[in-house]
Amino acid sequence: MNEVPNESPTDERGSLLEVRNLVVRYGKNSTPAVDDVSFTIGHGETLGLIGESGSGKTTIGRAILGLVPVTSGQILFRGRDITRASAAQRRELRGDLRAVFQDPFSSLNPRRPIGDAIAEPLRVAGVSKLERAARTAAVLQSVGLPGGSADRYPRQFSGGQRQRIAIARALVTDPRLVVCDEAVSALDLSTQAQVLNLLADLRRGSDLGYLFIAHDMAVVEFLAQRVVVLYRGRVMEEGITDEVIRDPQNPYTRVLMAASPVPDPDEQARRRELWQVLRAESKAAAS
Numbered sequence: 001m002n003e004v005p006n007e008s009p010t011d012e013r014g015s016l017l018e019v020r021n022l023v024v025r026y027g028k029n030s031t032p033a034v035d036d037v038s039f040t041i042g043h044g045e046t047l048g049l050i051g052e053s054g055s056g057k058t059t060i061g062r063a064i065l066g067l068v069p070v071t072s073g074q075i076l077f078r079g080r081d082i083t084r085a086s087a088a089q090r091r092e093l094r095g096d097l098r099a100v101f102q103d104p105f106s107s108l109n110p111r112r113p114i115g116d117a118i119a120e121p122l123r124v125a126g127v128s129k130l131e132r133a134a135r136t137a138a139v140l141q142s143v144g145l146p147g148g149s150a151d152r153y154p155r156q157f158s159g160g161q162r163q164r165i166a167i168a169r170a171l172v173t174d175p176r177l178v179v180c181d182e183a184v185s186a187l188d189l190s191t192q193a194q195v196l197n198l199l200a201d202l203r204r205g206s207d208l209g210y211l212f213i214a215h216d217m218a219v220v221e222f223l224a225q226r227v228v229v230l231y232r233g234r235v236m237e238e239g240i241t242d243e244v245i246r247d248p249q250n251p252y253t254r255v256l257m258a259a260s261p262v263p264d265p266d267e268q269a270r271r272r273e274l275w276q277v278l279r280a281e282s283k284a285a286a287s
């Protein structure tokens with residue numbers, strides 16, 4: 001299995017991230033949470049990872065970030081095997097490989113101004129105080145937060161603003177890849193649309209890659225060039241997002257799409273509404 005041909009959407013630098021036959025088991029004899037999953041992300045590419053609750057999305061993200069042990073398979077980041085990277089090797093990766101999670105509030109210290117939290121990875125990397133302040137101010141501006149935000153505390157921000165803070169903290173080190181795990185799921189629809197637009201803007205003209213984990217195909221359609229559909233830890237389908245949406249090959253993919261019926265009418269209505277808000281945003285952005 002070592003000679004996996006490189007058929008990913010890559011350039012002369014190779015792929016940004018390559019996941020090969022990844023298996024993650026939480027208990028010795030338990031069924032794998034992630035079962036033989038392979039995919040690649042090219043430089044500057046956004047890959048959507050979609051699947052119902054419990055399908056293994058977060059586990060894949062955490063395996064890439066080194067937060068859960070890999071049972072078997074390989075993870076390569078910029079050609080380098082990081083499957084079982086040591087703590088010291090992980091520290092080296094910390095600036096290049098970043099994460100945005102669903103609930104940024106839980107990871108923000110309520111007693112520290114948010115500028116400190118954003119500058120923390122720079123401080124660890126030995127960046128001077130003056131430069132930290134400058135880069136923090138610049139990144140806050142780039143995510144659309146008002147001047148002076150750096151001195152304010154987490155509770156003084158709305159949910160959408162806190163998500164922008166989490167994005168700022170991920171981007172301040174100028175990373176290569178950001179793992180976004182349900183980064184917008186907790187927000188109301190119009191705030192979701194704003195944050196998704198922000199992510200799309202930040203990516204434009206940059207070499208930044210995203211692994212974008214979501215429940216909704218609408219969100220993936222808006223942001224991701226390619227999509228991987230996961231079901232019970234296995235890849236059901238993979239392809240160019242537009243093609244998968246136009247002509248899903250797997251019945252399970254249809255279930256995930258807003259247009260297809262889901263058993264829960266509230267959930268169905270919610271998906272339809274999100275889909276419509278994002279479609280409208282997409283059109284507005286394109287014109």
Ligand SMILES: Nc1ncnc2c1ncn2[C@@H]1O[C@H](COP(=O)(O)OP(=O)(O)OP(=O)(O)O)[C@@H](O)[C@H]1O
Pocket residue numbers: 026027033051052053054055056057058059060
């Ligand atoms: N720390 C853990 N210990 C044991 N089992 C776990 C652990 N974390 C996740 N699992 C199991 O692994 C499987 C995949 O979980 P995971 O959190 O990766 O799914 P997910 O696709 O992210 O779901 P959601 O959409 O709800 O976030 C599930 O069966 C879950 O119960």
Ligand SMILES: [Mg+2]
Pocket residue numbers: 057058059181182
């Ligand atoms: Mg999850």
